[in-house]
Amino acid sequence: MNPVEFVREHAPFDLLPEEALALVQRGLEITFYPGGSKVLERSGPKSQHLYLIRKGGARLERDGQAILHLEEGEVFGYPSLLSQDAPAFDVVAEEDLLVYRWPREVFQKLMEYPAFAEFFTRGLAERLRISSRVEGLGVVNLDLALPVGELISRPPVLVPRASTVGEAARVMQTHQISSVLVEGEPLGILTDRDLRNRVLAAGKGPDTPVAEIMSAPVKTLPASTPLFEALSYMVRQGIHHLPLEQDGQIIGLITDTVLMRQQAKSPLYLLRRLERTRNPGDLTGYGKELTGVAESLLLGGLGASEIGRSVSSLNDQLVRTLLRLGEERLGAPPTPYAWIVFGSEGRMEQALLTDQDNALIYQEETPATAAYFEQLAAFVVEGLIQAGFPPCPGGYMATHWRKSLPEWEQLFRHWLETPKPQELLEAQIFFDFRAVYGELSLEPLERIVAGGADQGIFLAQLARASLQFRPPIGFFRQIREEDGGVDLKKGGIAPIVSLARVYALEARSLAKGTVERLQAAAREHKLSPEGAETLVEAFGFLMRLRLREQLASLRRGEPPGNKVPLENLSPLERRHLKEAFLQVREMQEAMSQRFHTDRLG
Amino acid sequence: MNLWPFAKSPAWDEVTYWALDLETSGLGPSDQILSVGMVPIRKGVIEFGAHYYSLVRPIRPEALSAEGIRAHHILPRELESAPSVEQVLDEVRLRMGHDVLLLHYSPVDLGFLKRYFRTLGRPRFKPVVVDTVVLLGRLGERQRQLEPHAKPVPTGLAAARAAFGLPGHLEHHALWDALATAELFLLLRHRLQARTLRQLV
Numbered sequence: 001m002n003p004v005e006f007v008r009e010h011a012p013f014d015l016l017p018e019e020a021l022a023l024v025q026r027g028l029e030i031t032f033y034p035g036g037s038k039v040l041e042r043s044g045p046k047s048q049h050l051y052l053i054r055k056g057g058a059r060l061e062r063d064g065q066a067i068l069h070l071e072e073g074e075v076f077g078y079p080s081l082l083s084q085d086a087p088a089f090d091v092v093a094e095e096d097l098l099v100y101r102w103p104r105e106v107f108q109k110l111m112e113y114p115a116f117a118e119f120f121t122r123g124l125a126e127r128l129r130i131s132s133r134v135e136g137l138g139v140v141n142l143d144l145a146l147p148v149g150e151l152i153s154r155p156p157v158l159v160p161r162a163s164t165v166g167e168a169a170r171v172m173q174t175h176q177i178s179s180v181l182v183e184g185e186p187l188g189i190l191t192d193r194d195l196r197n198r199v200l201a202a203g204k205g206p207d208t209p210v211a212e213i214m215s216a217p218v219k220t221l222p223a224s225t226p227l228f229e230a231l232s233y234m235v236r237q238g239i240h241h242l243p244l245e246q247d248g249q250i251i252g253l254i255t256d257t258v259l260m261r262q263q264a265k266s267p268l269y270l271l272r273r274l275e276r277t278r279n280p281g282d283l284t285g286y287g288k289e290l291t292g293v294a295e296s297l298l299l300g301g302l303g304a305s306e307i308g309r310s311v312s313s314l315n316d317q318l319v320r321t322l323l324r325l326g327e328e329r330l331g332a333p334p335t336p337y338a339w340i341v342f343g344s345e346g347r348m349e350q351a352l353l354t355d356q357d358n359a360l361i362y363q364e365e366t367p368a369t370a371a372y373f374e375q376l377a378a379f380v381v382e383g384l385i386q387a388g389f390p391p392c393p394g395g396y397m398a399t400h401w402r403k404s405l406p407e408w409e410q411l412f413r414h415w416l417e418t419p420k421p422q423e424l425l426e427a428q429i430f431f432d433f434r435a436v437y438g439e440l441s442l443e444p445l446e447r448i449v450a451g452g453a454d455q456g457i458f459l460a461q462l463a464r465a466s467l468q469f470r471p472p473i474g475f476f477r478q479i480r481e482e483d484g485g486v487d488l489k490k491g492g493i494a495p496i497v498s499l500a501r502v503y504a505l506e507a508r509s510l511a512k513g514t515v516e517r518l519q520a521a522a523r524e525h526k527l528s529p530e531g532a533e534t535l536v537e538a539f540g541f542l543m544r545l546r547l548r549e550q551l552a553s554l555r556r557g558e559p560p561g562n563k564v565p566l567e568n569l570s571p572l573e574r575r576h577l578k579e580a581f582l583q584v585r586e587m588q589e590a591m592s593q594r595f596h597t598d599r600l601g
Numbered sequence: 602m603n604l605w606p607f608a609k610s611p612a613w614d615e616v617t618y619w620a621l622d623l624e625t626s627g628l629g630p631s632d633q634i635l636s637v638g639m640v641p642i643r644k645g646v647i648e649f650g651a652h653y654y655s656l657v658r659p660i661r662p663e664a665l666s667a668e669g670i671r672a673h674h675i676l677p678r679e680l681e682s683a684p685s686v687e688q689v690l691d692e693v694r695l696r697m698g699h700d701v702l703l704l705h706y707s708p709v710d711l712g713f714l715k716r717y718f719r720t721l722g723r724p725r726f727k728p729v730v731v732d733t734v735v736l737l738g739r740l741g742e743r744q745r746q747l748e749p750h751a752k753p754v755p756t757g758l759a760a761a762r763a764a765f766g767l768p769g770h771l772e773h774h775a776l777w778d779a780l781a782t783a784e785l786f787l788l789l790r791h792r793l794q795a796r797t798l799r800q801l802v
Contacts, residue, residue, distance in 0.1 A: 001769070001770070002771055002780075025649070026650040028650055029646050029650075030649055030783070030784060054768065096765070
């Protein structure tokens with residue numbers, strides 16, 4: 001491979017446009033450093049070059065202690081180059097090092113290209129985000145968290161209330177739209193379906209007054225409603241046109257055809273399918289379709305947390321569908337209840353078929369409750385298995401976990417007041433609980449959880465539980481593989497989730513999502529804003545990487561796991577993985593010191 | 602050894618080296634130069650941006666085989682519009698001035714250059730030459746004294762680079778071979794702990 005080809009393949013040079021390559025080539029210098037020699041010296045002369053390792057390895061050192069390993073294709077020397085300060089580290093050639101480099105003047109010219117500059121001028125958090133973009137995939141997909149108002153393409157078309165349906169039909173034809181709003185109070189709507197069903201099929205003529213045919217008052221939602229909620233609303237209401245309001249004004253309208261105009265793997269299709277489900281047998285193959293949805297969302301460039309929210313919302317809908325079907329069969333519940341999910345489902349961080357984590361809470365024990373909820377739980381859990389969700393190996397399912405609210409309160413108080421380490425390791429996922437369906441208010445439970453901040457031992461034990469898994473980083477800060485891969489869950493995802501849980505509880509936040517928890521903790525000054533952002537980005541990076549690998553496994557017909565072989569990663573991804581792990585380790589150490597977990601018996 | 606025009610013996614990185622490679626139609630006296638690639642080493646650093654690479658319009662195109670040319674990553678029609686050998690060699694000489702010529706196995710390329718300069722009626726071409734094959738031999742000799750049964754150091758350009766852990770390159774292309782020679786030189790200079798030009802020639 002010639003030098004220019006090599007350079008072009010590596011970040012951030014791959015972000016440069018074609019026109020910049022002449023400059024890259026003109027400014028290229030090649031140097032050799034024998035193993036053991038220093039390329040840059042801490043507190044020594046400022047770096048005058050941007051360096052790219054062509055062959056060999058180097059390490060960043062401070063006081064003889066290795067901080068980071070650099071490999072072929074990685075860049076260094078730029079912090080000092082940008083800040084014009086002395087290097088903060090020694091850069092030592094680990095073995096004979098062949099290095100490409102560009103003088104400062106060339107670097108400055110290249111920095112005029114925004115994408116290239118972005119790579120250097122932003123922090124780790126930003127760099128993680130850049131590297132997790134999926135490039136070159138033109139799949140257009142809707143982010144289900146998007147405010148639905150952003151899909152409006154034109155202002156609403158209105159007809160006077162005194163119009164005839166013939167006049168309204170001509171307005172619809174002129175504007176090529178499938179519905180018009182009817183002026184007046186309350187606001188009405190006339191759709192092409194109405195023209196067919198209520199005019200033609202009813203034997204009425206074009207002179208029929210609009211007011212006689214329209215639906216009024218029209219159902220509307222605020223334009224800021226998340227797309228997914230708007231979709232659920234339309235499906236629930238059985239409407240195909242939804243006017244949106246903002247500041248008391250209708251600003252436009254969305255139709256289901258606009259939303260359905262996506263590829264078949266849209267979450268909408270799955271939602272429709274759930275709405276049509278009449279018995280659990282209809283759910284066969286749901287899991288496979290869900291995987292397809294996750295894949296198309298990933299290819300559409302959505303981040304892991306958006307994908308997690310979309311998929312979790314769909315799964316909530318699945319549970320609601322099953323519970324409604326169950327109630328239809330078993331009759332109305334004898335007492336109000338709530339179906340809760342916890343773990344990744346509770347945090348809305350589910351992206352693929354994961355084990356079920358669910359439980360049932362009912363208001364009070366009555367003679368009828370035991371039999372009713374046993375059957376209801378069995379029906380839903382069976383339906384979930386039918387849909388492709390494997391049972392929880394730990395048995396955390398409503399078939400086992402069914403209690404009255406007072407019993408739950410007692411259990412939560414027990415965890416908070418007399419926490420046993422081993423118990424808490426397992427029980428910590430219960431603190432991610434979220435109600436999916438049911439009339440029962442869980443406010444008493446939430447109040448208990450919010451009081452966890454006052455329970456020093458509980459927080460300390462929870463902090464210790466968050467140190468159960470450590471990032472697989474070796475003595476020389478190299479990523480360790482075991483059994484053919486790096487475990488992203490144990491090494492990074494689980495530690496971040498647990499850290500966020502402790503911080504959020506300490507901040508008395510009832511947020512459930514890891515990202516929201518970290519942000520809440522930062523707002524309450526339990527965590528620095530930089531620390532929170534770094535963990536948020538590291539979390540997003542790890543989640544996305546895992547999702548990508550899991551989808552690839554599924555495509556190969558293998559079961560999705562949590563391990564990724566290092567060789568599947570680009571040098572840049574490897575570096576970011578290492579940085580993410582190092583950040584997790586640092587935050588774990590901070591957590592350990594803060595709660596003196598070493599002093600817990 | 603005559604190091605003219607250099608003073609007694611400069612430090613190795615005080616002088617400029619031009620790593621150079623010729624692609625030719627063969628090794629005989631009647632064979633022709635097809636392309637020239639060269640890249641300088643100044644203050645111990647390869648300045649790739651200052652490289653020179655050119656194809657050479659053949660004097661006797663009928664004597665060339667398309668296959669032989671293709672082995673050098675050259676297409677016959679590219680040669681038609683290339684500058685003449687006079688132009689190219691003048692460019693080479695202009696760049697080199699009195700700098701050191703760095704070759705991998707100097708007898709062949711140096712022989713071609715000297716003959717061409719003579720035929721073209723140009724002043725005698727007599728640069729100081731450093732040859733990476735010679736350096737490899739010296740390193741091998743030293744190694745044999747330490748470990749008599751060690752595997753000998755290979756002398757082919759690609760094989761020698763691979764033996765020292767340098768990356769692979771596109772072979773038989775004048776520019777990339779010249780660059781490969783320059784990189785190998787930097788490594789060998791260090792291995793031989795040569796501090797002056799004299800220790801390298």
